[in-house]
Amino acid sequence: MAFRYQERVEICKKQEGFLGSYYCATLLAAVGINRYIVRYENRWVQGGARQMTEVLDADEVRPQPPTISCTNFSVSDKVDAYVNYAWWVGRVTRKIEPIRTYCVSLDNGGIEVQVPPSKMRIHLDWEDGRWVLPMNRILSI
Template structure:
């Protein structure tokens, strides 16, 4: 995937992040994620062409009103002299997913499994579409690309929902590639 993103260690256990209920907009109940300086997180890109991707970052500080200043771990400033910083709302931030044991990937991914692929400095959501030799082809629904990757570049997809990680079950055929 050739894409270019253009956007202007205190570690806690991944289960220690605070997710507190909050009443906003009348009676609507929603979960607000609270992060502290030094927390390692992933941030969701909302830019066209990058939706569905997450980038590793560290919380620098809260800027108030449910926003946080972050420092990317893999993205650099235009002159590539230092890590890029940006501001994200709490719903665009999630803790780093729990580590997946090596045996999970050694046992292999199956056709149509939902995965995240580390490519172009971030994690991208897709589905296993084929296995050829030692490589897995991943179909990306947001771009319709189908690209081969070695197993070490893949992780099973998980969702951060209501303050908890949800490990999604392995999938059956759920999309049509052609």
């Protein structure tokens, strides 16, 4: 997929410790036909003086998913939870009332975190240029 200059994208790192995470970034340039330079929104160089930039392979860059309004999740729903400045893939394990937060078991390491619905979204996969829900249904947008 070709991206435009300054387009907001998500980065799906393939390195240990980052698997299952999506970092928000802005596309700065294409490098050849299979690489991009991006600037992260919430990753900083040492000391926090400036935002980190990185050259990435095309398979680590995807468009930002469409916004799907959802604040009510069920146990076992596959979701992305916004934790430590990134979206992490996981599954809802329980709902905590009355404070209305959810426990999410993250796929990367099985760590369980408590997340309010405002920091959650339905997980979508980017496959062959289209958004796909976890149950293999194609999302029309």
